[in-house]
Structure formats: C-alpha cells, structure tokens
Amino acid sequence: MEVNQTNxxxxxxxxxxxxxxxxxxxxxxPYAAEVGIRGCQDSIIYDLGNVDxxxxxxxxxxxxxxxNVYPGRRVxxxxxxxxxxxxxxxxxxxxxxxxxxxxxxxxxxxxxLRSIRFVLPDDDCYHNAHYASRCRKRNFxxxxxxxxxxxxxxxxxxxxxxx
Numbered sequence: 001m002e003v004n005q006t007n008x009x010x011x012x013x014x015x016x017x018x019x020x021x022x023x024x025x026x027x028x029x030p031y032a033a034e035v036g037i038r039g040c041q042d043s044i045i046y047d048l049g050n051v052d053x054x055x056x057x058x059x060x061x062x063x064x065x066x067x068n069v070y071p072g073r074r075v076x077x078x079x080x081x082x083x084x085x086x087x088x089x090x091x092x093x094x095x096x097x098x099x100x101x102x103x104x105x106x107x108x109x110x111x112x113l114r115s116i117r118f119v120l121p122d123d124d125c126y127h128n129a130h131y132a133s134r135c136r137k138r139n140f141x142x143x144x145x146x147x148x149x150x151x152x153x154x155x156x157x158x159x160x161x162x163x
Contacts, residue, residue: 058138059119060117061115064116073102073150074149076147076148076149077100078098078144078145080092082140
C-alpha cells in the first residue's frame with residue numbers, strides 16, 4: 001500500500017475486495033511526529049502542531065435500573081443496540097455483556113446501572129459511508145436481557161430414576 005502526496009490511501013492491485021473492505025475500516029493516520037525522551041527525564045512536553053478533526057461520531061450512554069434483585073446473587077446482563085432506518089429495518093450496532101455483582105442488602109433491592117456506553121462512528125450501522133453526516137438524525141433501539149447467575153438450586157442425585 002502506498003500513500004500519495006494528499007495523504008489518501010492507494011490500495012495495491014493485488015489486494016482482494018475483502019482486503020479493501022477491511023482496510024477501509026481502519027483509519028489512516030496522516031500525522032506523525034517523532035517524540036523522544038532522555039533516559040533520566042520523567043516527562044516532556046511536545047507540541048504536535050495543528051491537527052484536523054477527523055473521525056467524528058457519537059457516543060450513546062445508557063442507564064437502567066434492575067428491579068428487585070435478590071441479595072447475594074450476581075446478574076448477567078446483555079444490552080443489544082440496533083440502528084433503525086426510515087423503513088423500520090434494524091442493523092446491529094453493538095453488544096455489551098456485563099456481570100452485575102451481588103449486593104448484600106437484607107432484602108431485594110433495585111440496582112441502577114449507569115454509563116453503558118456504545119461508540120458509533122459517523123458511518124451508520126448499515127455501512128452507508130456516503131450517507132454519513134454528523135448532523136443527520138439516527139434512530140436506535142436498545143434491548144436488554146438479564147438473569148441471575150447464582151441460584152440456590154441443588155440437584156438431588158438420589159431422586160433420579162435409573163434406566
């Protein structure tokens with residue numbers, strides 16, 4: 001792969017279309033500065049100069065409350081984020097899986113979860129880079145799945161019937 005004078009990536013002829021698709025997902029870093037530090041220095045300050053803003057996007061930060069969680073039980077939580085187009089079609093944008101630690105209150109309690117974050121580049125989840133616009137309205141749907149990890153069930157092997 002070569003780079004021309006305007007910092008645009010030129011792909012070599014021998015690359016397949018799959019290679020091109022993968023490489024398009026990785027940002028080319030046109031700015032580079034060599035920064036050095038002497039062996040006995042603890043820190044330095046180095047001015048990188050002017051840098052153009054690239055790769056804008058959005059961060060969606062979700063909150064939720066798990067209601068009536070039993071004490072002493074961890075919860076497995078999944079949050080699925082899909083983008084919805086104007087026709088109601090959905091495209092997958094992200095998945096977070098979280099283990100919520102057990103609480104030790106005397107009874108069931110509500111647990112508030114904050115800062116479940118999804119990073120969304122400007123190109124939409126349908127990979128429509130030509131429609132990318134920071135100010136374009138985008139619609140999403142978040143779905144959750146939660147269940148206990150811990151339980152008090154004990155398998156009684158003595159009650160099993162043998163064949």
